[in-house]
Amino acid sequence: MELAFYASALVALLASLGVVTGTNPVHALLYLIVSLISVALTFFALGAPFAGALQVIVYAGAIMVLFVFVVMMLNLGSDASAQERAWLKPRTWVGPSILAGLLLLALLGTLLRGDVARVIGGTSIDAQAVGGLLFGPWLLVVELAAMLLLAALVTASHLGRDAEPDRASGGES
Amino acid sequence: MSGIPMEHGLMVASALFAIGLAGLMVRRNLMFVLMSLEIMLNAAGLAFIVASTAWAEPHGQVMYLMVITLAAAEASVGLALVLQIYRHFRSLDVDAVSQLRG
């Protein structure tokens, strides 16, 4: 279990680095999927199989499909790669990376100085426990999440609409 | 070695978050910016799961569900915006989209 956790965490970190540093959008997307799935693996290793399954289904499945569609629609290819390489000058990335590194150091420092001393033993929390909570004390939050998704749906379908040139000028807007 | 110290889980989450953050600041292509955001959200979800399992409480997983819902909503709206921006500017350069200034 420990081995699975550390290995998949390493893969997740490396894949994420690949996303951030990559120049080809399609490759970056594949790295992202690898990263998401390895995070799902860490969930399994930690003892949260329900979350891990959801991570695979919703994240690596549904959301990534959206990304793939968009990349396909925009037809980002080798031109985009060249553009990315031109944009990724050291001048642009050194400063922000140092900043992110500083934040990471601050976070790690906080974590190491703390004395939580808790160990994750591998007791698994199953879907039943989560579901009972969801439709018990957290019911209102579930409703809110439903509202949020509905709002996102409406927004996306409105924004993603093709503005037809002949109708954009007059009449119904 | 028995069990994973909770700090290690949180460290992984922090590192993922920092990587996503660096991507957010560095990249000019909107697609990459959105992907970096996904990494950051994922890191937040990981932190919740770590906390949940460390205390053996399912509440953290409920919060993870909320994070995932948020990610889905964010991705759909963000990608729709990307499509519109691409139609409008014929480019995904964030720096080109800077009309909203004081």
Add this chain to the structure above:
Amino acid sequence: MMEMTVSLLPLTFLLPLAGTLLLAFSAGRLGERGAVWIGTGSVGLAALVTALVGADFALGNAGPQTLTLYTWIAVGEFAPSIGLRLDALSLTMLSVITGVGFLIHWFAGWYMRGEEGITRFYAYMNLFVFSMILLVLGDNLLLLFLGWEGVGLCSYLLIGYYYQNAANGAAAMKAFIVTRIGDVFLAVGLFLLFTQFGTLDIAELVTRATQAWSAGEPLAQLAALLILGGALGKSAQLPLHTWLADAMAGPTPVSALIHAATMVTAGVYLIARMHGIFELAPAVLYLVGMIGAVTLLMAGFAALAQTDIKRVLAYSTMSQIGYMFLALGVGAYSAGVFHLVTHAFFKALLFLAAGAVIVCCRHEQDIRRLGGLRRRLPLAYLSFVVGGAALAALPLVTAGFYSKDEILWQALAAEQQGLLIAGLLGSLLTGLYTLRLIVGIFHGEPKSKAAENAQPGRGPQHSVPLLVLAVLSTLLGAWLRPDLSAVFPAAPGADAHAGHTAVQLIASATAIIGILLGAWLFLTQGPKLARLAAEGAGAFFWRWWHRAFGFDGLYDRVLVRPFLGLVQSLRRDWLDAFCGLAGQLALVLHAGLSRSQNGQLRHYAIATVVGATLMVVILARA
């Protein structure tokens, strides 16, 4: 049955309110016809309800009563209600407001045809009717004050109806500010009465006042004086009269409804309603009569020298309200209210007829550019003749004669010879300026293209209101004299009869002399008069009267300019600079921060991360 009709009373103001809301929220989707129907219909239905209640009241089925709808505010002892007072006085006022108001709304449909924003016009008009009804029906002073301010607001809105013209906006502001001065007096008066008696209920207040104060008590004088201040502002009496002539900038039906028939008589109503307080302050009551007399003379002279039809009518309105104040001043409240009613009839008629002339002559309202319209606009001519006769109190056949005669007789019976003479002189002036107006518009030769090509108005919307008001301005209108003996104390001339016939004869003679003199002067001596007014002393008087004795200039010099000068000099002092420091600082900071809003998403992200890092570091150290 009886309970039913009286319980309909709230409908009288709820219907116009509903009309206002409907029109306001329709946002112009109703179209012109819809707006006219709703605006006129709501007031028409209110008039119908008033007629039902009035019939019950007249037949004795329903006595004077108070209808409490609900408690408005409750703060300790202070609990004014939304209560309606039904008695002869409020019913009389209600009938005038809804009846004459309905006819004017009806006529306005013709007058405003094709104008822009007709929905807005009717929404304001209905709101006005609503406020005015609250004013007269309210059983406590707070509700009355609400209506009082409401009519002021509507007056402001409607004077400035043609807001594209800056002069109209200025006129609206002037009306609002000048009447507001009076309103402040009234409000202070209400505070005074409340602190003294702890109630604002009118009946209760008057009872307590008569118990607590003896006649001539300084506090009673002060209270009456403050209430009088409010009445002066609203009713355009000296010295707060300057706004009314400028108020003619609004559409003519507005002038007819608000600035002739109803709102400007609110001051008369207020004094009549609060007569219990005024009875305790005889000196103030005498002042009321004096102000009325001076105003009626001053406005009469001013009306002689106006060239705008509507301004002549405006000064004539001031003058007639002066008569009402005179009646109130001698304690003849009933005569004052009677004149209010007949004045509402004939002055509404005159204004509507003036509106007909103005529309038919393509908005030409200068007497010097009209003339000879007698044959072209027969209905308007008839209306002007009937209304003018009533205004000049032509004996026996007109409504105005009976009410004015009553006032003069009461002045004599109260042994106020000075007021009587002022009233008689005013009567002479009335005849003169009325004839000048009618002759100027309808006789002689047309003096402009617009007058030559005048097209008479058609349709029942135009003619029926004029005819109904014309009938009401004759003898028939005088028969509608309300019986107010239950509301007011007996007038000074109630039991005496000595000299009544003499006064009637003298008043009739004065009116006839005024009319004949006017006819002779303006029909045959026109050129001579013009020469007289153009040079020497005549020119001086012409200019003086044309500017209504120069009150505007006086107020400008005494009040407005010193105030403006003070404001100018206080504009940049160190205190102000100190207070402005915060603003300056905000401006500098704004300039700095707005540069950081460069629209670069990545810069924003970096700024956020810097902040987050700092916070994590600070939290970690703590």
